[in-house]
Each structure stands twice: as structure tokens, then as C-alpha cells.
Amino acid sequence: MAKLQVAIDLLTTKEALALAAKVAPYVDIIELGTPLIKNMGSAVITAMKNAHPDKLVFADLKTADAGELEADVAFTAGADLVTVMGAAGDATIIGAVKAAKAHGKGVVVDTIGYPDRVRRAQEVSKLGVEFVELHAGLDEQWTDGYSIQVLIDEAARVGVPVSVAGGVNISNVVAVVEAGAKVIVAGAAIYGAEDPAAAAKELREAIDAV
Numbered sequence: 001m002a003k004l005q006v007a008i009d010l011l012t013t014k015e016a017l018a019l020a021a022k023v024a025p026y027v028d029i030i031e032l033g034t035p036l037i038k039n040m041g042s043a044v045i046t047a048m049k050n051a052h053p054d055k056l057v058f059a060d061l062k063t064a065d066a067g068e069l070e071a072d073v074a075f076t077a078g079a080d081l082v083t084v085m086g087a088a089g090d091a092t093i094i095g096a097v098k099a100a101k102a103h104g105k106g107v108v109v110d111t112i113g114y115p116d117r118v119r120r121a122q123e124v125s126k127l128g129v130e131f132v133e134l135h136a137g138l139d140e141q142w143t144d145g146y147s148i149q150v151l152i153d154e155a156a157r158v159g160v161p162v163s164v165a166g167g168v169n170i171s172n173v174v175a176v177v178e179a180g181a182k183v184i185v186a187g188a189a190i191y192g193a194e195d196p197a198a199a200a201k202e203l204r205e206a207i208d209a210v
């Protein structure tokens with residue numbers, strides 16, 4: 001069954017904890033967004049893991065260099081998964097995987113901005129990562145003509161374990177699951193909803209019904 005990951009792109013630990021408390025019953029993975037970690041530091045990772053020890057805490061570091069060092073900081077703070085950019089060199093990904101193995105945790109490669117996401121996903125899957133994120137970032141989503149269909153098509157042909165992130169919502173989540181994504185990432189569809197708990201529950205039920 002596909003997992004649901006809530007992406008918390010809020011800016012303070014207080015707001016992040018409040019959102020997580022509402023949606024935790026419906027999600028498997030709690031993602032601390034890059035702006036949140038940049039604003040609050042690794043203390044937000046520790047605070048979230050302490051509040052939700054039963055959930056996977058995903059630190060969206062988007063590491064581009066010093067993979068082992070950055071991953072070690074986040075794992076020491078309590079992260080279960082960290083991201084490294086697919087555009088980074090293989091040495092950076094391998095370094096982060098080394099830190100993950102030392103902590104018994106995992107690395108996710110983020111393909112944001114990479115011209116051929118499918119090819120890079122297939123390449124980095126051989127480096128010991130947990131899964132690869134087929135990702136259209138917020139800026140790409142706000143570009144004229146963007147459609148999540150491109151990610152859905154990529155997920156259907158990639159042939160390695162992937163998550164999909166880039167505007168997942170209740171109207172497209174079934175197609176994302178049917179394309180074979182192992183993790184479904186939803187940010188704005190949950191934190192931007194009038195009732196985030198209801199939005200997360202609706203996504204959870206749609207995923208489980210596939």
C-alpha cells in the first residue's frame with residue numbers, strides 16, 4: 001500500500017507541530033520542508049521526532065554537497081529520512097548513504113530541476129537509496145502550463161521505487177497511486193486546506209481505496 005507523506009512547508013516549529021498534531025493519524029511520513037529547516041535549524045527535527053516517535057520524520061535537506069556531514073547532522077537530530085539532490089554528484093549521495101547506514105536510516109534523492117528525472121532516478125537507485133522523489137518544485141508548479149501528468153507518466157515508466165511530489169491533491173491522487181508511486185507527497189493540499197485533518201483523511205482514504 002502506498003504511504004502518505006505530508007510536506008510541511010510552514011516556517012516555524014510551533015506551526016509545524018500544530019499541523020502535525022492534526023494530520024498525524026492519517027499520514028505515514030512527516031516531512032519538514034526545506035524553508036522550515038532553514039528557518040528553525042535541526043532543532044525542529046528533534047521536536048517533531050519527540051512529538052511523533054511512531055512516524056517517519058523526513059528532513060527535506062535538499063543537500064547538494066557534503067552529503068555525509070549534512071545527513072549525519074539530521075540523523076543525529078532524529079530524522080529517519082533525508083533528501084539529497086539528484087543533481088549533486090554521486091559522491092554526495094554515496095556520502096549521505098554512508099551516514100544513513102551508520103544510523104540505520106535512509107536517503108531519498110530529489111530529482112527537482114533535473115532535466116531527465118527518470119534516467120537519474122534509475123541511476124541513483126543503484127547507490128543504496130530508499131527511494132527517489134519524482135518532484136516538480138513549487139516554482140515549477142507555478143510556471144505556465146505545468147501539469148502533474150508529467151510526473152504521473154514518469155512514475156508509470158521509471159521502474160524503480162519512487163515518491164511523487166508536485167501538486168498532489170484529491171483530484172489527482174488516485175492517478176498518482178495507479179502510476180505506481182510508493183510514497184504520495186502532499187503539501188499545499190493539506191497545510192493550505194481550511195481543515196487540514198479532513199484533507200489528509202480524504203487523501204488517505206483515496207489512497208487506501210486503490
Ligand SMILES: O=C(CO)[C@H](O)[C@H](O)COP(=O)(O)O
Binds near residue numbers: 007008009060185188
Ligand atoms: O519539497 C517541496 C518544494 O520544494 C514541497 O514540499 C513538495 O513539492 C510538496 O508540496 P506540494 O504538494 O505543495 O507540491
